[in-house]
Amino acid sequence: MAEQRAASTGTPGLSGDPAVPSATDRADHADRTLEGAEGAAARTFLDFLASIRPAVEARLEQRWQAEVSRVARYGREVEAMATEARSLTLRGGKRYRAGLVVAAHLGLAPDAPLDAAYDVAAALELIQTYLLIQDDWIDEDPTRRGGPSVHTALGHTLGDARLGAVSALLSSDLTWSLAIGTLAHAPATPERIVATLRALCDIHQDVVVGQHLDVLGRAEDVEQMHALKTGSYTVRGPLVLGATLAGASADVLAALDRFAAPVGIAFQLRDDLLGTFGSEAETGKPVGNDLRAGKRTAVIAWADGRLDAAASEALRKAFGRSDATANEVAAATAALVASGARTAVEDRLDALCAEAEALAASLPVSPRAREILAGAAAALRWRQR
Numbered sequence: 607m608a609e610q611r612a613a614s615t616g617t618p619g620l621s622g623d624p625a626v627p628s629a630t631d632r633a634d635h636a637d638r639t640l641e642g643a644e645g646a647a648a649r650t651f652l653d654f655l656a657s658i659r660p661a662v663e664a665r666l667e668q669r670w671q672a673e674v675s676r677v678a679r680y681g682r683e684v685e686a687m688a689t690e691a692r693s694l695t696l697r698g699g700k701r702y703r704a705g706l707v708v709a710a711h712l713g714l715a716p717d718a719p720l721d722a723a724y725d726v727a728a729a730l731e732l733i734q735t736y737l738l739i740q741d742d743w744i745d746e747d748p749t750r751r752g753g754p755s756v757h758t759a760l761g762h763t764l765g766d767a768r769l770g771a772v773s774a775l776l777s778s779d780l781t782w783s784l785a786i787g788t789l790a791h792a793p794a795t796p797e798r799i800v801a802t803l804r805a806l807c808d809i810h811q812d813v814v815v816g817q818h819l820d821v822l823g824r825a826e827d828v829e830q831m832h833a834l835k836t837g838s839y840t841v842r843g844p845l846v847l848g849a850t851l852a853g854a855s856a857d858v859l860a861a862l863d864r865f866a867a868p869v870g871i872a873f874q875l876r877d878d879l880l881g882t883f884g885s886e887a888e889t890g891k892p893v894g895n896d897l898r899a900g901k902r903t904a905v906i907a908w909a910d911g912r913l914d915a916a917a918s919e920a921l922r923k924a925f926g927r928s929d930a931t932a933n934e935v936a937a938a939t940a941a942l943v944a945s946g947a948r949t950a951v952e953d954r955l956d957a958l959c960a961e962a963e964a965l966a967a968s969l970p971v972s973p974r975a976r977e978i979l980a981g982a983a984a985a986l987r988w989r990q991r
Contacts, residue, residue, distance in 0.1 A: 651981030710848030713975025900926025
């Protein structure tokens, strides 16, 4: 998302963008986005993601293929709107959320078929696409997942940046409806589908509030903003959706909520570290993207008031300046490292992961699910070497 303010195998989009990657290419990219995860616990989760990813990808591809075919009769421009949203959906991504949906369902209904859980997981990945499209427009980001953002691609296709932005916002609406339809048609009882849809609406409302706080750039509690904007649909949301679909009790949902709290913040802190100090291979965006965008990450929040005059000047030359040079970004990054900001956020991330792993050990779910969820927390650790 606005990360603090600041399978088709070869069908090109109308804008002339590269073909949608194959499922294997997307899996490789997804593994790189969790680069740095170490240890047996993290590997347990990564292996689980690899095992469920094909089923989720197949559903995403099927839904988009049908939708692009459906709207194509309205003309190339309308088709492009759907094609670019499809391209973003299928162009990598960790499928972290999808993994949590399936893990929660598996933890409560270990012998039940997973078709419904896969459908809900795919629906949540479509929600992610919907949010990313809007987020990239809000942040004026030209790239996402190693390719053009949807508003950028549609601006090129339509020959007008404003029309591209409007088309992108409408494509996000289209993606939202596709997500709701995917969830609504999951093979589960009507009662459980309705309960899951209600949970999704609650999650969405939290995301909107958190996004607005981020856009305003005045959130006094950065971690609270993270909990609303990212944790709500990245960790707590997927767990609630998967568990609700499996018929979880209120006590089970409360336990999952306690586990999700530190993991959701950890997810965002890791993203903050990657956005400030990570490589382009890790993030799919140019180095220093968050600095140039002027995003108030946890790194910036920690450094606020702790930099000396020289470091403050170095940061000023890059922060919120889209035209900052590579040398200016490097100097600002070095100032943040020297201030202790990177180490402080890494330490906080480690503490949150450890807290979550301890909570996972006593979750009222199957032993296999406990291992997977502990691994989901462990996989978020990140330290730059």
